[in-house]
Amino acid sequence: MEDRTYDMVDEEQCRCLLEEAKKARLRAYAPYSGYQVGAALLTKNGRVYGGCNIENASYGAAICAERVAVVRAIAEGETDFVALAVVADSPEPGSPCGICRQFLAEFAPRLLLIMANLDGKVRRGNLETYLPYAFNKDYFRAEEAK
Numbered sequence: 001m002e003d004r005t006y007d008m009v010d011e012e013q014c015r016c017l018l019e020e021a022k023k024a025r026l027r028a029y030a031p032y033s034g035y036q037v038g039a040a041l042l043t044k045n046g047r048v049y050g051g052c053n054i055e056n057a058s059y060g061a062a063i064c065a066e067r068v069a070v071v072r073a074i075a076e077g078e079t080d081f082v083a084l085a086v087v088a089d090s091p092e093p094g095s096p097c098g099i100c101r102q103f104l105a106e107f108a109p110r111l112l113l114i115m116a117n118l119d120g121k122v123r124r125g126n127l128e129t130y131l132p133y134a135f136n137k138d139y140f141r142a143e144e145a146k
């Protein structure tokens with residue numbers, strides 16, 4: 001399978017997405033961990049949806065920046081995603097957690113991930129590489145999916 005997502009996002013778009021993710025990060029609600037994360041999701045229509053992590057006193061109710069961005073896009077009727085930038089203040093570039101990888105794979109299994117930290121260290125990769133053999137609708141038996 002060809003690696004289309006890399007071709008669809010140029011350096012300028014990557015830079016813009018990282019900037020949007022940084023802006024979104026400033027809106028994070030993370031009073032418990034102090035770990036603020038920002039995300040910016042680029043759709044095929046060229047729109048960008050930002051997201052930030054939102055924690056809760058009931059820890060399990062917290063939601064990551066990546067899923068916030070996706071939820072916002074889906075709610076606006078967008079389902080075709082090209083790239084997702086993630087920024088966190090960490091030694092290594094921010095990286096989507098397992099739940100977010102699974103959540104993203106539902107809509108864009110070959111999504112381009114652009115991960116960065118505040119020091120400007122950037123890592124890029126395809127979601128398929130970060131979540132190989134992702135669980136998806138193909139695992140359901142055809143007769144049960146009806």
Ligand SMILES: [Zn+2]
Nearest residue numbers: 064096097100
């Ligand atoms: Zn996550």
